[in-house]
Ligand code: G3H
C-alpha cells in the first residue's frame with residue numbers, strides 16, 4: 001500500500017536503521033524498486049526528482065504510475081518528490097497525493113532558504129505531507145563535485161526550528177552522481193548533527209559511498225539514504241549488455257527487462273546493507 005514517508009523514516013530511525021529512498025526515472029525503475037524491496041521484505045521510498053519530471057514533460061503521468069504501483073504493492077511504499085526547486089511542482093505533487101516532498105533551496109543564502117522552505121513546509125503540513133529540506137549544499141547536482149561542503153550542526157538546529165521541516169539533508173562528504181563508490185563521509189560530523197538536530201537526517205549522493213560507508217553513516221545517525229546513480233549504473237550495464245549480445249532484437253522489453261532485473265537485485269542488496277548497520 002501507499003504509506004506515509006514519516007512512517008517509514010520514523011520506524012527506521014526508531015530501530016537505528018537506514019531506509020532506502022531510490023530515485024526512479026521511468027516505470028521500469030518504479031517496479032524494480034518495489035520488487036527489490038518486496039524481496040528484502042522492507043518498506044521503501046520511491047522518489048521522482050524535478051529533473052526526472054522535466055524529462056517526462058509533466059509530473060502526472062509518471063507520478064500517477066508511481067502512486068498506482070505503490071497502492072498495489074505488498075510492502076509499504078511512499079512516493080516522494082525529490083529536489084523540487086519549483087513551489088508549483090510541490091503543490092502539484094501534494095494535489096496528486098504524494099507522501100512527501102523535498103524542497104531544495106540549498107543554493108540560496110541562509111535567510112532566503114529559511115523563508116522559502118518555511119512557506120513550503122506550512123503549505124505541505126496543512127495537507128499532511130512530510131517535508132525534507134537541505135542545508136549546506138551537497139555538490140554534484142550541476143556536475144561539479146564539492147565533497148568539502150559541510151553543514152554546521154548549530155545552524156542546522158536553528159534551520160529546523162525556523163522552518164518546521166520533518167527531515168534535513170546535510171552535507172557530510174558525499175556528492176551527487178559519482179560513478180565511483182569511494183566518497184569518504186565525515187562520520188564524526190554525522191554523529192554531531194544527529195545530536196543537535198531533532199529530525200531525521202538525509203544522506204544525498206549515496207551512490208558514491210561504499211557499502212561500509214553507508215553502514216557507518218547509518219550507525220552514526222543517518223536515516224534516509226537517497227540512491228539514484230547506482231541504480232542507473234546497473235540498469236544501463238544490464239540493458240547495454242543485453243542489447244550488445246542480441247543486436248538483432250527490436251523489442252525494447254528485452255533490454256529494458258534486463259535493466260529492470262538488475263535494478264531489482266541491486267535494490268534488494270542495498271537494503272540489506274542499510275539493515276546491517278548496527
Ligand atoms: O536525491 C537523490 C540522491 O541524492 C541521489 O544521489 O545519484 O549520487 O545516488 P546519487
Ligand code: ZN
Pocket residue numbers: 083176204205226
Ligand atoms: Zn540528492
